Amino acid sequence: MTTASTPQSAPASVEGGVATKPAPAKTRSVTAGTPIGRFFTYVGVAVIVIYCLAPFYWMIVSSLRRSTDTFSNDAIPSPASTQNYQDAFASGNGFARALLNSLIVAGTTTILVLIVGTLTAYALARLEFRFKNLALGIIITTSMFPVITLLVPLLQLFTDIKWIDTYQAMIVPSMSFALPLAVWILTTFFQQMPYELEEAAQIDGCTPAQAFRKVILPLAAPGVFTTAIVVFIASWNEFMIALAVINDASLKTAPVITSQFTGQFGRDTPFGTIMAAGVLVTIPLVVMVLLFQRRIVAGLTAGGVK
Amino acid sequence: MSTVAAPAPPVRKKTPRLRSRTEGVGRLAALLLSPTFLVLGLVVGYPILSAIRLSFYGQPGVDPETGFVQEGQPFVGLDNYTAMFTGGEGSRFLNALGNTTFFTIVTVLLETVIGVAMALVMHKAFFGRSLIRASILVPWAIPTAISGLLWNFAFQADGVVNAFFVPGDPILWTTDAWQAKVAVIVADVWKTAPFIGLLVLAGLQVIPAEVYEAAKVDGASPWKTFWRITLPLVKPALVVAVLFRVLDVLRMFDLPYTLIGAGKQSVETVSMFSFEQAIKFNNYGLASAYALALFVYTAVVAYVFVKVLGADVIGARAGRK
Numbered sequence: 001m002t003t004a005s006t007p008q009s010a011p012a013s014v015e016g017g018v019a020t021k022p023a024p025a026k027t028r029s030v031t032a033g034t035p036i037g038r039f040f041t042y043v044g045v046a047v048i049v050i051y052c053l054a055p056f057y058w059m060i061v062s063s064l065r066r067s068t069d070t071f072s073n074d075a076i077p078s079p080a081s082t083q084n085y086q087d088a089f090a091s092g093n094g095f096a097r098a099l100l101n102s103l104i105v106a107g108t109t110t111i112l113v114l115i116v117g118t119l120t121a122y123a124l125a126r127l128e129f130r131f132k133n134l135a136l137g138i139i140i141t142t143s144m145f146p147v148i149t150l151l152v153p154l155l156q157l158f159t160d161i162k163w164i165d166t167y168q169a170m171i172v173p174s175m176s177f178a179l180p181l182a183v184w185i186l187t188t189f190f191q192q193m194p195y196e197l198e199e200a201a202q203i204d205g206c207t208p209a210q211a212f213r214k215v216i217l218p219l220a221a222p223g224v225f226t227t228a229i230v231v232f233i234a235s236w237n238e239f240m241i242a243l244a245v246i247n248d249a250s251l252k253t254a255p256v257i258t259s260q261f262t263g264q265f266g267r268d269t270p271f272g273t274i275m276a277a278g279v280l281v282t283i284p285l286v287v288m289v290l291l292f293q294r295r296i297v298a299g300l301t302a303g304g305v306k
Numbered sequence: 307m308s309t310v311a312a313p314a315p316p317v318r319k320k321t322p323r324l325r326s327r328t329e330g331v332g333r334l335a336a337l338l339l340s341p342t343f344l345v346l347g348l349v350v351g352y353p354i355l356s357a358i359r360l361s362f363y364g365q366p367g368v369d370p371e372t373g374f375v376q377e378g379q380p381f382v383g384l385d386n387y388t389a390m391f392t393g394g395e396g397s398r399f400l401n402a403l404g405n406t407t408f409f410t411i412v413t414v415l416l417e418t419v420i421g422v423a424m425a426l427v428m429h430k431a432f433f434g435r436s437l438i439r440a441s442i443l444v445p446w447a448i449p450t451a452i453s454g455l456l457w458n459f460a461f462q463a464d465g466v467v468n469a470f471f472v473p474g475d476p477i478l479w480t481t482d483a484w485q486a487k488v489a490v491i492v493a494d495v496w497k498t499a500p501f502i503g504l505l506v507l508a509g510l511q512v513i514p515a516e517v518y519e520a521a522k523v524d525g526a527s528p529w530k531t532f533w534r535i536t537l538p539l540v541k542p543a544l545v546v547a548v549l550f551r552v553l554d555v556l557r558m559f560d561l562p563y564t565l566i567g568a569g570k571q572s573v574e575t576v577s578m579f580s581f582e583q584a585i586k587f588n589n590y591g592l593a594s595a596y597a598l599a600l601f602v603y604t605a606v607v608a609y610v611f612v613k614v615l616g617a618d619v620i621g622a623r624a625g626r627k
Contacts, residue, residue: 148557
C-alpha cells in the first residue's frame with residue numbers, strides 16, 4: 001500500500017458523485033496506513049455485509065425448511081425442503097398470476113414513464129428557456145407528496161368510472177412517484193453528456209430536435225437503461241395503491257398476495273410459505289442489483305430518491 | 307459516464323431555419339415538457355384539488371324511511387377538520403400523528419448515524435468494494451411490504467430475534483404495544499440506513515484528498531478531522547438524503563401494515579388511518595381531511611429543511627454538471 005500522495009491525481013475522476021475505477025488510489029492514501037486502521041476497516045466491512053445480508057439470508061433459509069421446523073434457528077436448513085415453494089404456487093394462492101400482474105404493472109409504468117420522462121429531462125438538462133428551474137422544482141416537489149393524499153380522491157374517481165379492479169388503476173397512480181423519479185435521474189445523465197456533441201450536430205445543420213433524436217438519444221441509452229431499472233424496482237415494490245384499488249384476487253400484485261397468504265389450517269400463519277413467496281418476489285430485484293450494481297448506484301446517487 | 311466520449315455520428319445537412327433560434331428552443335421546450343405536466347396534472351394536481359373538495363363532504367347518510375344508503379355525500383363544512391381534534395376519531399388521529407412524528411425523528415436519527423458510519427467504512431475499504439455495494443443494495447431492493455413480512459416472522463414469540471437477544475423470556479414484539487414500535491423502527495432502520503450510507507459515500511468521494519493531507523500536516527486528530535472537514539463537506543449530500551428519508555417516513559404505510567397490522571394503535575400512522583377510513587368505512591371526506599393534514603405537515607417539514615438547513619435539492623443537480 002503506497003501511502004505517498006500522488007499529486008497528479010486530479011479530482012477529474014470523481015465527477016457525478018460515483019468514483020470510477022482509477023479514483024480509489026488517491027482517496028485511500030490518507031487512511032489505510034496503520035495496521036490497526038486496516039483491521040478496523042476489515043471488521044467494519046464485515047459488519048456492514050452481515051447487517052445487510054443476514055435478514056435476507058434468514059428469509060431464504062427459512063423458506064427452505066420443512067413446515068414442521070419453520071421456527072428452527074439452525075443456520076442451514078436440514079433437511080432442506082422445497083415444500084414451501086410448492087405451497088406458494090398452490091393453485092388456491094394465485095401466486096404465479098400475481099407475479100405476472102406485478103410484471104405487467106411495473107413494466108408498463110416503466111415504459112410509459114421513460115417515454116414521457118426522457119423528452120422532459122432532455123429539455124431540462126439541455127435547453128435554455130424561461131421558468132426552467134420552476135419546472136424542475138414543480139416536478140421534484142410532486143414526488144414529495146404523500147401518496148395517500150393522491151390515493152383517496154383517485155379511489156373515489158376510480159369507483160365512479162369503474163376502474164376498480166383494472167391494471168390502469170394501479171399504473172396511473174404509480175406514475176405520480178415514478179415520473180418525477182425518472183425525470184430527475186435522466187436530467188442528471190443528460191447534464192453529464194458533453195455539450196460538444198450537440199454543438200457538432202448543430203454546426204452540421206441539425207435542429208435541436210434532430211440533435212436530440214440522432215445524437216443524444218443513442219448515446220444516452222446507458223442512462224435510460226439505469227433509470228429503467230430504478231423505476232422498475234420502485235414500481236415493483238409499490239404496495240399501498242395496489243392494495244387499495246384491487247379486490248379481485250386474480251389482479252393483485254405479488255407483494256399484496258404475499259401479505260394476504262393465509263394458512264390452510266385455521267389460524268396458523270404459513271410463515272414458511274410467506275418467506276418462500278417473499279424470496280420469489282425479491283429474487284428478480286436482487287439479480288438486477290447484482291448485475292447492474294454500479295449503474296444502480298450511479299442512478300440512485302444522481303436521483304437521490306427512494 | 308465513461309461511454310459518452312464517442313464521436314458524434316455523421317448527421318445529414320439541413321437547410322437553415324428562418325425563425326429565430328430562441329423562439330424555436332422555447333417552443334421545443336414547451337413541447338417536450340407538456341406530456342410530463344399533463345400526466346402530473348392528472349395524477350397529482352387533480353387529486354389534490356379533489357381531496358380539498360372531498361374534505362368538506364361526509365359519509366352518505368341512510369334514508370330513515372327506506373333504510374337504503376342515500377345517493378351522494380352530504381356537505382358537512384369543516385366537520386371533518388374539527389373531528390381531527392375531538393372525539394374518538396380525533397384521539398386516534400392525534401395518536402397517528404404522534405406515531406408518525408415519533409417514527410420520523412427516531413428512525414431518521416438512527417439511520418443517519420448508522421448510514422454515515424457505513425459510508426466512512428466503505429470509503430476506507432480497499433477491498434471487496436463491489437461486494438459491499440451489492441450487499442448494501444439488497445435491503446434497498448427488497449420490497450418494503452416483503453421486508454415487513456420478513457421482520458414479522460423474525461419478531462415472532464419463538465422467532466429468531468427472541469432466540470438471539472432475549473432467550474428465556476421472549477418478548478411479544480408483534481403485539482400492540484411499545485415493543486411493536488421497536489420492531490417497526492428496527493425494520494425501517496435496517497432497510498434504509500444503507501441507502502443513506504450510499505448517498506453519503508457519494509458525497510465523501512468528491513472531497514479532494516488534498517484537504518485531508520493538509521489537515522494531517524497541521525496535526526489534526528481523526529476526530530477533529532471528521533467534525534471539522536468531513537461532516538461540513540458532506541453536509542449538502544447528507545441534508546438532501548435526510549430530507550428524502552424524512553419525507554418518506556412521514557408517509558410510512560407498508561412497513562407497519564405488514565409487520566404489525568392494520569388498526570394497531572401503537573404503530574398506526576396517518577397514512578394508515580386515512581387509508582382505513584377510505585377503504586373500510588368509505589368515508590372519503592374524513593380520509594381526505596387526514597391525508598391533506600399529512601400533506602400540509604409534509605410541506606411544512608420540507609420547507610423548514612430547505613430554509614433552515616439549506617437543503618439545496620435543485621442546486622445539488624445543477625451544480626453537478
